[in-house]
Amino acid sequence: xxxxxxxxxxxxxxxxxxxxxxxxxxxxxxxxxxxxxxxxxxxxxxxxxxxxxxxxxxxxxxxxxxxxxxxxxxxxxxxxxxxxxxxxxxxxxxxxxxxxxxxxxxxxxxxxx
Amino acid sequence: xxxxxxxxxxxxxxxxxxxxxxxxxxxxxxxxxxxxxxxxxxxxxxxxxxxxxxxxxxxxxxxxxxxxxxxxxxxxxxxxxxxxxxxxxxxxxxxxxxxxxxxxxxxxxxxxxx
Numbered sequence: 490x491x492x493x494x495x496x497x498x499x500x501x502x503x504x505x506x507x508x509x510x511x512x513x514x515x516x517x518x519x520x521x522x523x524x525x526x527x528x529x530x531x532x533x534x535x536x537x538x539x540x541x542x543x544x545x546x547x548x549x550x551x552x553x554x555x556x557x558x559x560x561x562x563x564x565x566x567x568x569x570x571x572x573x574x575x576x577x578x579x580x581x582x583x584x585x586x587x588x589x590x591x592x593x594x595x596x597x598x599x600x601x602x
Numbered sequence: 603x604x605x606x607x608x609x610x611x612x613x614x615x616x617x618x619x620x621x622x623x624x625x626x627x628x629x630x631x632x633x634x635x636x637x638x639x640x641x642x643x644x645x646x647x648x649x650x651x652x653x654x655x656x657x658x659x660x661x662x663x664x665x666x667x668x669x670x671x672x673x674x675x676x677x678x679x680x681x682x683x684x685x686x687x688x689x690x691x692x693x694x695x696x697x698x699x700x701x702x703x704x705x706x707x708x709x710x711x712x713x714x715x716x
Contacts (some may be wrong), residue, residue, distance in 0.1 A: 521702040532608075532692050532707035533645075540702070578644065582702050590705065592644035 501599045508566040510596050512579035515560060521582035524553060524564045527595070528575045536564070536577075566598075574600045604629045608693050608708035614716045615680065615687060623678045623711045625693035633698035634676035635705060638662060639690040648691075651676055652698055680713060688714050 502508045514522070520541040525533035539546045539553045539562075546553050552565040562579050578595035606627045615621045627634065633652045637645040647660030651670040665684025670676055676695075680687045690712050694705035 523704045525707075530710075530712075532606075532694075532709045535704045535706060538704050589647070594642060594644050 498594075499597045499599065501601055502569045503601050504569060504571060506569055508564075508569045508573070508598060510564045510566075510577050510598065512562040512564075512593055513560060514562060514579075514581045516581060516583055516591075517560070519581040519583050522553070522555060522562050523580045523582070523590070524551075524562075524577060525580065525592075526573075526575045526577055533578070569598075569600050571600045571602055574598055606693055606695055606706060606708035608691075608711050610711060611709070613711055613713045615713060616716050618682045620679055620681050621713070623680065623691055623693075623713070625676045625678065625708060627674055627676075627693075627695045627708075629695060629697075629706065630673070631695035631697050631706075632673070633696050634670070635694040636660075636666070636668065636676070636678045637692045637694065639692055639710075645692065648678065 523538045524536040526536050527533045537546060537548045537551050537553050539555050541557060544555055550567045554563045564577060566573055576595040576597050578593045580590045580592045583589050583591060609624045613621055635650045636648040638648055639645050646662050648662055648666050649657055649660050649668040651657035654670055654673050657668050657670050665681055667679045667681060690710050692710045693708045696703045696705045
């Protein structure tokens with residue numbers, strides 16, 4: 490079936506290095522993608538989004554890349570900090586009568602001081 | 603500050619008991635959602651509401667009920683019919699009238715069985 494998935498369940502990164510978290514999606518009808526950060530015991534926090542008419546979008550220290558050809562999404566975090574340690578998951582918005590969103594299972598980012 | 607408030611943070615349910623989880627938002631969002639989060643799984647949609655006095659079942663609505671009497675409130679009741687209620691419950695909202703917008707989440711309610 491159609492699904493959103495992540496390639497790596499856990500990613501360990503040295504403080505100050507860049508982090509790259511990947512996500513594969515399979516629904517070609519998806520036209521809106523979102524990255525969330527979730528810290529332990531808290532709700533997901535919106536990081537950045539991208540629409541299918543774009544290939545790249547930048548925020549503060551974060552960049553999302555969208556490759557529609559291979560149905561791949563990535564989140565790049567520059568100069569990773571200890572406060573970036575969390576679970577990150579992507580979500581795809583499948584076109585429909587309501588904003589149905591399918592969430593991935595998440596990648597845990599561990600920042601090594 | 604605007605946001606979504608979920609209460610209580612922790613909730614315990616006895617067998618055969620119904621419990622209600624509160625979700626309030628002051629973001630003036632039209633749409634509200636309830637999700638269930640289990641370890642190792644993505645969020646699963648329980649119910650959603652796009653407008654006051656209207657709501658729709660999500661993917662796992664059995665054993666749950668909701669109401670949407672006010673724009674800012676979307677309480678979720680976990681009924682005794684829900685045999686595996688232990689989970690982290692998340693409420694979200696967004697402005698569905700402005701094209702595709704990200705859902706914003708509360709900090710969740712963790713429900714456990716006594």
